Amino acid sequence: MFAAYAAEIGLRQPLQGLRLGDLPAPRARTGWSRVTVRAASLNHHDLWSLRGVGLSTDRLPMILGTDAAGVDEDGNEVVIHPVVGLTSHGLAPGEPRSILTEKYQGTFAEQVTVPTWNIVPKPPELSFAEAACLPTAWLTAYRMLFTQARVRPGDSVLVQGAGGGVATAAIALGTAAGLRVYATSRDEHKRERALDLGAAEALEPGARLPHRVDAVIETVGAATWSHSVKSLRTGGTLVISGATSGDRPTRAELTDIFHRELTVVGSTVATKDELTALLSFCATTGTRPTIDRILPLDQAHEGFARMESGSHFGKIVFTLPAKDL
Numbered sequence: 017m018f019a020a021y022a023a024e025i026g027l028r029q030p031l032q033g034l035r036l037g038d039l040p041a042p043r044a045r046t047g048w049s050r051v052t053v054r055a056a057s058l059n060h061h062d063l064w065s066l067r068g069v070g071l072s073t074d075r076l077p078m079i080l081g082t083d084a085a086g087v088d089e090d091g092n093e094v095v096i097h098p099v100v101g102l103t104s105h106g107l108a109p110g111e112p113r114s115i116l117t118e119k120y121q122g123t124f125a126e127q128v129t130v131p132t133w134n135i136v137p138k139p140p141e142l143s144f145a146e147a148a149c150l151p152t153a154w155l156t157a158y159r160m161l162f163t164q165a166r167v168r169p170g171d172s173v174l175v176q177g178a179g180g181g182v183a184t185a186a187i188a189l190g191t192a193a194g195l196r197v198y199a200t201s202r203d204e205h206k207r208e209r210a211l212d213l214g215a216a217e218a219l220e221p222g223a224r225l226p227h228r229v230d231a232v233i234e235t236v237g238a239a240t241w242s243h244s245v246k247s248l249r250t251g252g253t254l255v256i257s258g259a260t261s262g263d264r265p266t267r268a269e270l271t272d273i274f275h276r277e278l279t280v281v282g283s284t285v286a287t288k289d290e291l292t293a294l295l296s297f298c299a300t301t302g303t304r305p306t307i308d309r310i311l312p313l314d315q316a317h318e319g320f321a322r323m324e325s326g327s328h329f330g331k332i333v334f335t336l337p338a339k340d341l
Contacts, residue, residue, distance in 0.1 A: 017038065017039060017040075017041045017125055017126040017127055018036070018037070018038060018125065018126055018313065018314070018336075019036075019037070019038070019039045019079045019124060019125035019126070019313075020034065020035070020036050020079070020080055020081070020124035020125070020313055020316040020334070021034075021035055021036075021037075021039060021077045021078055021079045021080060021124070021125075022034065022035075022065055022066055022071065022076060022077065022078045022080055023035040023076060023077050024076070025065070025066055025067065025068040025071055025073060025076065026067060026068035027066075030063065030066035030067045030324075031066065031317065031320050031321060031324065033066050034066060034080075034316065034317060034320060035077070036313075036314060036316060036317070039077065039079065039125070041126070041127055042121065042127055042128060042129040043129075044129075045129060047131060047132060048129045048130060048131050048132060049088055049089060049129065049130065049131075049132040049135055050088070050089055050127055050128070050129050051084065051086045051087065051088050051094060051096060051127065051128050051129070051130065051135065052086050052087045052088075052126065052127055053084045053085075053086040053123055053125060053126060053127060053128055053336050054084075054085060054086045054087065054144035054148075054335065054336060054338060055084065055085050055086070055143075055144040055145045055147070055148035055310075055333055055334065055335045055336070056081045056083055056084040056085075056123040056124055056148050056313075056333070056334050056336075057081075057083045057084075057148045057149045057152075057153075057331045057332065057333045057334070058081075058319050058320065058323055058331070058332040058333070058334065059082060059083065059152045059153055059181060060180075060181070060258075060260070060323065061082055061115070061117070061152065062080045062081060062082070062117070062122075062124075062320070062323075063320065063323060063324060065078065065080055065117050065118075066080075066320075070115075070117075070118050071117065071118060075118075075119070078117055078121065078122070079117070079121040079122045079123070079124055079125050079128075080117050080122045080124045081116070081117065081122035081123035081124035081125070081128075081334075082098040082115055082116045082117055082122060082123065082151065082152050083096070083098060083123060083148050083149065083150070083151045083152050083153075084096045084123035084128060084148055084151075085138055085142075085144045085145075085147035085148040086128075086144065088135060092137065093137070093138040093140070093144075094135045094136060094137060094138055095135075095136045095137075095138045095147045095148070095150065095151060095291070095295065096116075096123065096128070096130055096134055096135060096136075096151060097130075097134045097135075097136055097151060097288045097291050098115050098116045098123075098134075098151050098152060099113060099114070099115055099134075099285050099286075100113070100114055100115070100116065100119070100120055100130065100131060100134065101113035101114060113285070115285070116128075116130070124313060124316065124334060125313075126336055133288070134288070136288065136291055136292055136295065138295070139295050139296070139298070139299035141298075141299040142295070142298060142299060142304075144335070145307060145310055145333045145335065146298075146304055146305055146307070147295070148333055149181075149305035149307065149331040149333065150291070150294055150295065150298070150305065151291060152181075153180075153181030153182045153184075153185055153331065154181070154182075154185040154189070154294060154305055155286040155290060155291050155294055156182050156185075156257050156283065156286060157182045157183075157185035157186040157189055157233070158185070158189055158286065158290060158293070158294045158297070159283055159286040159287075159290055160182070160186065160233050160255040160257055160283045161173070161186060161189055161190055161193070161195075161231075161233065161255075162193070163283075163286075163290065164253070164255045164281045164283045165230075165231035165233070165253045165255050165281070166253070167190070167193075167195055167230060167231050169193060169194030169195065170194060170195075170196075171195050171196070171229075171230040171231065172195065172196040172197075172198070172227070172229040172230050172231075173186070173190050173195050173196070173197050173198070173229055173230065173231045173232070173233060174197075174198045174199075174200070174225065174229045174231075174232045174233070174244065174247050175187050175190070175197060175198070175199045175200070175210075175215075175232075175233045176199075176200050176221070176232065176233065176234050176235065176236045176240040176243075176244060177200065177201065177235055177236040177240065177260070178199040178200060178201040178206050178207065178209070178210040178215070178218060179201055179203065179206040179209070179210075179326075179328070179329045179330075180235060180260070181330070181331055182233070182235050182257060182258065183199070183233065183235060184210075184213065184305075184306050184329065184330050184331075185305065186233045187199055187210055187213045187214060187215050188213050188214065188303055188304075188305070188306065189297070189303065190214075191213065191214030191215070192214075192297075192301045192303040196216050197214065197215045197216055198215060198216060198217050198218075198219065198225055198226075198229065199215040199217075199218045199219070200218070200219050200220065200221045200222075200223065200240070200243075201218065201220075201221070202220065202221055205329075206218075206329055207219070207220075209306075209329050213306065221239065221240055221243065222240075222243045225247050227249075228247055228248055228249040228250075228252065229247055229248060229249065229252065230248075230249060230252050230253070231248075231252060231253045231254070231255065232244040232247060232248055232252070232253075232254045232255070233255055234254055234255065234256040234257075234258075235256070235257055235258040235259075235260060236258075236259070236260055236261050237256075237258065237259025237260060237261045237262050237263055237265070238259065238261050238262035238263065238264055238265040238266070239261035239262070240261070241265035241267075241269070242265060242266075242267055242269055245269040245272050245273060245278065246269070246272065248276070248278050249276075250276045250277060250278075251276070251277050251278070251279075252276075252278055252279070253278070253279040253280075253281060254278060254279070254280045254281070255281045255282075255283050256280070256281070256282055256283065257282070257283040257284060305330065305331055306329065306330030306331065307330055307331050307332075307333055308322070308328040308329055308330040308331060308332050309322070309328075309332055309333070310333045310334075310335055311332070311333070311334055311335070312334065312335055312336070313334040313335065313336050315334075316334055319332040319334060
């Protein structure tokens, strides 16, 4: 079957390790289901995998991709929850938690197999491309906002780094949920796009907000950390799920954190129940992921290069032609 996969990792030019070509189709496995992929979306996780983060050479070749929507063996339209080893009661017995492409082959292929428990029905209101955008970046944003920050309609939120997948999702989801959303970006065009998504204001990084906010959604890290802390109201919550600019800020702002009784929450893997809730939220509210571009999987190099350059706004989606099941 045709796939986009990591053949080498840790190269000086990471994209040189990306290959397109035929690999064996996944084998049947008890308790697992085969999904014919119709659309899969690109995440920074895929770039990090090519750099050798979370992926070792003994697992190569590794099909990349954590997110996908497609059709299962019974003809049902489905979305894949990308975390293997979780159940509704926590970790599956004897199964260490891992995201696709770390231990198990990913979704950038004609077919993928996952535990049957990881399959979620796709709402008919969402296209395959739209649904494929949700399981990692959008699900991360959903968890950060509603599970970790516990924001409510009328609250105010600062989203750092508008343009990235999680930040873009947080702006759209927060606006749809009745939050007052502020966003930052170094790029004027991305600030304009953030306003189009519903942000009340879009500012340059470090700019003073009209008022302090109830919560901050932080994925940038060191470059915006100080601004994030200073932008919170007393008792506010900073939720962090990534550090694309580095994880060692020049100042930890510890005095601000304890003096104003701020809460700092790390956020990582979201649950299958949260994915189901996100799909329902999008279906019922009309909220849709911002898609930067849709490319056939055989043009994966173009999509990876665009993400690496940082010029994208929203999700990059790869599609595969429908085939008879």
